Amino acid sequence: MFDEASKLSIPVVIHAGMTWGADAMMKYSHPSLLEDAAHDFPELNLVIAHMGWPYVLESVTLAMKYQNVYLDTSCLYADTPKEFIEYVFTKQVPITLIERSLNRRILFGSNYPRIEMHKMAKAVRNVLREEDVIQNIFCNNALKLLGVTMEGES
Numbered sequence: 001m002f003d004e005a006s007k008l009s010i011p012v013v014i015h016a017g018m019t020w021g022a023d024a025m026m027k028y029s030h031p032s033l034l035e036d037a038a039h040d041f042p043e044l045n046l047v048i049a050h051m052g053w054p055y056v057l058e059s060v061t062l063a064m065k066y067q068n069v070y071l072d073t074s075c076l077y078a079d080t081p082k083e084f085i086e087y088v089f090t091k092q093v094p095i096t097l098i099e100r101s102l103n104r105r106i107l108f109g110s111n112y113p114r115i116e117m118h119k120m121a122k123a124v125r126n127v128l129r130e131e132d133v134i135q136n137i138f139c140n141n142a143l144k145l146l147g148v149t150m151e152g153e154s
Contacts, residue, residue: 002037006044011145016052016059017075031059038066045145047107051075056092063105070145071102073124073137074109081115081123089127103133107141 005012016031031052038046045068052059053075063069076084089095098106110120121138128134143150 002041002044006041009043009147011045011047011070013047013049013072015050016048017050017055018053031055031062034069035062035066038062038069042066042068044068045070047072047145049074049109050111051088053088056088060093060097060102063102070105070107070141072107072109073120074111074115076111076115076120081119082126085120085123085127089124095127095129099128099130099133103130103136104141104144106137107145108138 002012014034016029016034017026019026019029029052031048032055034046034048037044046066047070048059048062049072051071051073056075059071063071073085075088078084079087089098093102108121108124110117112120124137125134128137
């Protein structure tokens with residue numbers, strides 16, 4: 001599957017971390033299991049859904065190490081979107097790491113229909129301080145991942 005997706009330049013989104021399914025064992029959703037694919041298929045873009053929560057540091061490490069690994073912000077499983085994103089983006093991962101090193105590796109995701117998109121968007125915007133980082137997470141990174149160029153760009 002990874003080989004074909006790589007040949008076709010199709011990004012692959014992989015659920016990682018917490019899962020509510022009683023029959024889905026969490027040991028199979030640990031983000032570190034994706035390292036072989038990230039390494040063996042460097043042309044394949046992988047998106048670790050939910051930032052792999054609760055294994056956020058492992059997911060962040062993969063995104064820092066492999067240029068073909070992305071994360072999304074749909075990591076909400078408890079609290080309000082504001083509280084949870086604030087916790088992940090300031091306690092689990094320093095905001096400076098997100099703004100300086102990961103701002104081109106993170107995509108906006110809301111986990112809709114579990115969380116309404118506007119609530120997650122507001123939570124992400126409330127935590128981030130720099131407009132260029134916000135623009136990357138909400139727009140630029142997805143365009144790059146999908147190979148879309150805006151009119152007038154090359």
